[in-house]
Amino acid sequence: NAGVTQTPKFQVLKTGQSMTLQCAQDMNHNSMYWYRQDPGMGLRLIYYSASEGTTDKGEVPNGYNVSRLNKREFSLRLESAAPSQTSVYFCASSKTGKSEAFFGQGTRLTVV
Amino acid sequence: KQEVTQIPAALSVPEGENLVLNCSFTDSAIYNLQWFRQDPGKGLTSLLLIQSSQREQTSGRLNASLDKSSGRSTLYIAASQPGDSATYLCAVPDAVSGGYNKLIFGAGTRLAVHP
Numbered sequence: 001n002a003g004v005t006q007t008p009k010f011q012v013l014k015t016g017q018s019m020t021l022q023c024a025q026d027m028n029h030n031s032m033y034w035y036r037q038d039p040g041m042g043l044r045l046i047y048y049s050a051s052e053g054t055t056d057k058g059e060v061p062n063g064y065n066v067s068r069l070n071k072r073e074f075s076l077r078l079e080s081a082a083p084s085q086t087s088v089y090f091c092a093s094s095k096t097g098k099s100e101a102f103f104g105q106g107t108r109l110t111v112v
Numbered sequence: 113k114q115e116v117t118q119i120p121a122a123l124s125v126p127e128g129e130n131l132v133l134n135c136s137f138t139d140s141a142i143y144n145l146q147w148f149r150q151d152p153g154k155g156l157t158s159l160l161l162i163q164s165s166q167r168e169q170t171s172g173r174l175n176a177s178l179d180k181s182s183g184r185s186t187l188y189i190a191a192s193q194p195g196d197s198a199t200y201l202c203a204v205p206d207a208v209s210g211g212y213n214k215l216i217f218g219a220g221t222r223l224a225v226h227p
Binding site for chain 2: 040090102103
């Protein structure tokens with residue numbers, strides 16, 4: 001049971017470069033989420049997708065875009081990376097409604 | 113706006129102790145509350161999910177309780193072991209925004225269990 005899989009696990013970018021973080025889940029969940037975790041700030045929601053074909057902004061969406069490619073996959077794109085986007089990024093998924101959320105292992109991103 | 117607070121921020125105990133981690137939230141209109149464990153450099157592992165209609169949930173040596181009216185949840189760990197050392201996070205859905213699973217997290221309790 002793979003659960004939620006994120007790639008890559010580690011990445012170093014130069015300021016201004018772009019990249020896409022990939023996330024896939026094999027639990028047939030409808031909802032998917034992207035969070036970032038920063039020391040002293042905890043986990044904060046970037047974007048979420050309540051179901052295939054829909055996306056919406058979370059608490060800290062600036063500088064990011066997302067694509068819900070299909071029911072399994074939800075990607076997060078940084079168009080022009082900034083040092084402030086240095087963080088650990090987590091993808092999560094859940095069934096729609098009052099259900100348990102499952103998280104991936106994270107992507108550690110450093111922007112220099 | 114919902115806010116989640118966890119006390120204590122850090123805890124160090126000898127092996128074998130029973131311990132309680134606390135989580136409080138400001139808006140009692142929650143659908144559920146979830147407890148997670150995070151090991152250093154790793155992702156979040158779901159431990160327990162308590163629905164708003166439940167008072168407690170148990171999994172092995174873990175027991176989580178929920179008191180919506182007072183805005184509190186506790187995670188009880190029985191007979192602690194060094195392998196329990198991790199950061200424990202609680203989270204509630206942002207019900208005000210209508211998103212069942214847009215989770216709002218506490219800052220976590222960092223637990224160290226020493227032999």
